[in-house]
Amino acid sequence: MPDLVRYDITDGVAVITIDNPPVNALSPAVWTAIDEAVARAGADAAAQAIVLIGAGTTFIAGADIKVFDTLKTSADSMSRSGGTHALLRRLEDSPKPLIAAIHGNALGGGLEVAQACHFRVAVKDARVGQPEVLLGIIPGAGGTQRLPRLCGAKLAIEMCTDGKAVAAPKALEAGIVDAIVPGDLLQGAIEFAKSKAASGQIRKARDIALTADQVKAGVDACAAARQTLTKTAKGAKAPFAVVDAIEAGLASGFDRGSVRERELFADCVVSTESKALRHLFFAEREVAKVPGISKDTPTKEIRRAAVIGAGTMGGGIAMTYANAGIPVLLKDVDDAALQRGLATIRRNYEVTMSKGKMTAEQVEKTMALITPTTTYDGLDQVDIVVEAVFENMDLKKATFAELGKVARPDCVLASNSSTLDIDEFARASGRPAQVIGHHFFSPANVMKLLEIVRGRETSPEVIATSLKLAKRLGKVGVVVGNCFGFVANRMLAYYMREAYLLLEEGASVEQIDRVLTEFGLPVGPYGMQDIAGIDVGARIRMYLKSIGKTRAEGPQSAIPDRLFEMGRYGQKTGAGWYKYDAPGSRNRTPDPLIEQLADEEAAKRGITRHPIADDEIVARITTALANEGARVLEEGYATRAGDIDIVYVYGFGFPRHSGGPMFYADTVGLPTILARVQEYRARFGDYWEVAPLLERLVAEGRGFYSDSASVGAA
């Protein structure tokens, strides 16, 4: 095995190179090797100073996140972090100037190692950050203590609570780095180190004294941060722990602050919040690993695109391409529809501009990438077409038949269908290997998920191209199988079934929405339907009826169809599950009509409506998701349970701190989930059917994640 840390003497300076690909994560062996190398340099007469640098593309991306799973209790963490803190003090006590030379990223423990060095130099495009909070933990290697001393409490609180990295020039201005190296980093760092050796300068961050005014300003910043976090970080624990740790260091000094940091870290690292967020970190990277697709699978360059349909979805998809700098033709049947679509796109960009996130020039430049058209002219020039016409099988098939004639033979033909059979479009196009589903989530230019639906004959090249393209568009691409509703909407049908039935049984629309937003969803099922449009679901139900199917087994509530018949489509018509001030308004109030409809439908089904406890709402809905998720997994429509979690977190805003519906089910315990399904079957009827995989996992004493991240059949 190659050395994790190399030691060389160059020009009288000890160069310690960390070489633990791909991101030089700090595994226990790397920590030890750095410690030993710095000690060796301290005693090496040939070294007047020391440079610590990363091999490959980055400095250090932090502690090895996998190692946190080995910390079973807070006590384990306390003993481990005691060792790390002592190690960093040893680095800081090095008798020779110790310089961190940063390129790529210095994140988490990586930045904490750099803070324990006496000085930090960086290349201009390096980034430094404390992203631990995104993993449900806090900086645990002195970051909450040294960083405020280097850059002031305000910026330290900001960096540690939002987890965003800052670029080297800003870090220089703030005092986190001491110099930007213009040319070769190692050469520059060696020169810098020699100058410090010559002047005998050593600066320990832990010894930087804070004035009374600085302490007061810092404590005030902590109070302000807590206030903001009560709104922005509802339900999360780690951001508040960060502030507590920083405040402890300000109020009681470095040593006591460090102990407090270790205690708070120990508390966070064993929390469900942290386990869920760590799970999502790896699940998000895992989704790129698709059976049958390798790094060597060829991909096609996407230089130009076309979107068919300038409605809400089509417009959002065109914006997504334009935002990524890809020129896009936007086609609709007539000029009026096109102009409406373009006006909505412009309005969206102007809202972004009014928030200061885009300049007028950027708006015009981006708009110029979108070319409206009512014909198929120019379609032979594009590398991908995304069909976003109404969710109607005949219309979509006709569109694909046309695309099969006008697009280049190597053009990717993607459909934004949210439910329908991709293979039928593929057949209609006459070139099935080129056809794939690209299911965007509304609003398409905002939501991070791209469900990539693999048809029976979709070529590996088209799948690999889609995964690469998703990244370029700023999306997380998850490859799923072609079943009705794919993964996202197939499971959603069960979520909605329970939401409707709970309403008929006696819960109110407002109660159900409130309970689910308190659970952490950005919007409840009814609020979501009012945004998406009640007509969309109604049309899908009509299509299903025409082919003799239903979306989810069990009683079908008539209320959504009754709303559709009344023309209550949601926000856009000013009424749906709620009443709105005006069409298009978001200001909603409860509507007594819904209670009346629920009473009528309950009476038809012989139900006496009664109060429903909040807990039952969460239990019914999350159990329905997990049970159907297990079926999706077993049938091979999702590769891994983690893929389902990513679909729900990025497609529907399922709360990250719960890890997604499958991880959440594991946290509740699969025996409990199974017992609930059995109980619901007894209470409500046979349509509650235990997923065989769920039963098997419980019998084997396993969870969706107990053995590995993958229990999928595919």
Ligand code: CAA
């Ligand atoms: N630990 C373990 N593995 C890590 C890792 C880490 N800190 N950071 C990245 N990796 C792994 C990824 O899982 C991935 O593995 P696979 O190829 O097997 O999927 C590989 O490294 C490459 O990562 P990305 O695909 O994410 O590569 P990228 O180039 O898109 O992004 C990055 C690189 C910006 C460094 C990104 O990986 C990242 O943000 N990493 C996490 C940074 C982080 O959160 N650090 C804090 C850790 S906690 C800590 O340090 C606590 C403390 O106080 C001591």
